[in-house]
Amino acid sequence: MVDFEKATATVGVVGAGAMGQGIVQVSLQGGLNVVVHDAREGGAAAGAEQVLKRIDRLVEKGTLKAEDAAAMRGRLTVARGLDDLKPCDAVIEAVFEDLEVKRALFQEIEGVVREDCIIASNTSSLPIASIARVCRHKGRIAGMHFFNPVPLMKLVEIIRGPETSDATAQALMALGKRQGRVPVLVADSPGFLVNMGGRAFTTEGLRIQQECVATPAQIDAIMRDCGHFRMGPFELMDLTGIDVNYPVSMIVFSEFGYDARLRTTPQHKLLYEAGRHGRKTKAGHFTYDADGKATDATGADHVTDATPATACAVVEGNDRLASLLEEAGIAVGADDGKVALVAAPMGEDATTFAVRTGADPKRLVAVDVTGDTSRRVTVMTAPGADLSHRDAVAAAIAGTGRKVTAIKDSPGFVLQRMRAMIANLGCEIAQIGLATPADIDTALQLGLNYPLGPLQIAEDMGARTTLAIMEHLQAITGDDRYRPSLWLRRRALLGLPVHDAG
Structure with missing residues (x-):
């Protein structure tokens, strides 16, 4: 088996569509034949021509030397048939997602290449075990899941099937590095790592919407401004396509035994069935104009003409809440029975917090001071609250230049429960041995553009705090969806780092 880090190796790519072209390009840029x-x-020739055009554009932009581009052109061969794959040290299949088609293709490739040639599938959803089942040499069969567009997305998942050999897995890790990617080793599992790990972000956003806690625009704004996510869950679903993310959600949910932590919502299915698939159909969670801009992704900011609050009483305060109130010009004093009662619950809703502390729910204004509060602050109230107190506090906060989002009662507001769910699912992925803690973080950051990996989010919030949020969510809702991962629970209780794999 070739050492891809050192040798001048030859890689075959079967399938010259968008993904195949990307794999060809990064392989050439890595110095491979x-x-x-x-x-x-004519498909292979047309695909090769597109790759060479992209390489020529890199020369025009000054990011690639002309002599290097010429060398790449010389290392690219258009196959006349599968027999031309004979000299390959690895073959990467990148055809459409049909199990029987892939099985037949793998059998054909096995009949051509050497016994030490690796054969990898770029599948994003089919089990490697199912493909390898029909192969003679199962130890050399694996997955090599790239992300679109391949030249821009640095991540590649190396999927190890039940019978994939150590040598095959390590060779593909080296090949991924040679192609300029960041490889992570993943066990064969439904959705692999990124498609599995990404479920919490979208499905929890959908759950919050279903509870009428906040609108899609509000949730997206909170996750962008306070959580530093590049996109909110609803704009992300509309971008990737609901015809893509809904079926994936259902596959992962069913294949993991209908674990409630992976469950999506009826609204998700409704949009799918209605053909509202996002930007591609100009309607999804939002509607889009001819330029692809959402026309109704508004209403995230709470606008009020109330007189800003100048005084309040604090219930179970903390330093971050104290700083925010000071900046807003709200003096903290004793409860005179008239002023707003301001609190910063962690994992609780305003109702539970009021009952537990004895605070007057009509005057209670809950403020989320977790995450980044420099641009946006989330406030919520219990049912039956006197909203004049909320509006006065919101007006004072808005006076600092911050935007305010007012939501309905929710355990963990929006940001806390979203981040805790992402962290908890990442911990569960570590618990079932799908990947190492470090690779889980790397994959979700590179594959989904998360600001932090799931386990890093748990560390950022604190393992004990993350566990407490999950426990509050489970207790208040009575839903097994919020069952804490044993990985998180044990490390939080023992005071161990969440990344500890011991």
Whole structure:
């Protein structure tokens, strides 16, 4: 088996569509010889031509030397048939997602290449075990899941099937590095790592919407401004396509035994069935104009003409809340029975907090001071609250230049429960041995553009705090969806780092 880090190796790419072209390009840029094949008449030549055009554009932009581009052109071969894959040290299949098609193709490739040639599938959803089942040499069969667009997305998941050999897995890790990617080793599992790990972000956003806690625009704004996510869950779903993310959600949910932590909502299915698939259909969670801009992603900011509050009483305060109130010009004093009662619950809703502390729910204004509060602050109240207190506090906070989002009662507001759910699912992925803690973080940051990986989020919030939020969510809702991962629970209780794999 070739050492891809050192040798001048030859890689075959079967399938010259968008993904295949990307794999060809990064392989050439990594100094590899590439043979590209496509079953369509003229498909391989057309795909190779597109790759070379992109390489020429890199020369025009000054990011690639002309001599390097010429060398890449010389290392690219268009296959006339599968027999031209004979010299390959690895073959990467990148055809459409059909198990029987892939099985037949793998059997054909096995009949051509050497016994030490690795054969990898770029599948994003089919089990490697199912593909390898029909192969003679199962130890050399694995997954190599790239992300679109391949030249820009640095992550590649190396999927190890039940019979994939250590040598095969390590060779593909080296090949991924040679291609300029960041490889992570993942066990064969439904959705692999990124598609599994990304479920919490979207499905919890959908759950919060279902409870009428906040609108999609409000949730997106909170996650962007306070959580530093590049996109909120609803704009992300509309971008990737609900015809993509709903079926994936259902596959992962069913294949993991209908674990409630992976459950989506009826609204998600409704949009799918209605053909509202996001930007591609100009309607999804939002509606889009001809330029692809959402026309109704508004209403995240709470606007009020109330007189800003100048005094309040604090119930179970903390330093971050004290600083925010000071900046807003709200003096903290004793409760005279008239002023707003301001609190910063962690994992509780305003109702539970009021009952537990004895605070007057009509005057209670809950403020989320977790995450980044420099641009946006979330406030919420219990049912039956006197909203004049909320509006007065919101007006004072808005006076500091911050935007305010007012939501309905929710355990953990929006940001706390979203981050805790992401962290908890990451911990569960570590618990079932799908990948190492470090690779889980790397994959979600590179594959989904998360500001922090799931376990890093748990560390950022604190393991004990994350566990407490999950326990409050489970107790208040009575829903097994919020069952804490044993990985998180044990490390929080023992005071161990969440990344501790011991």
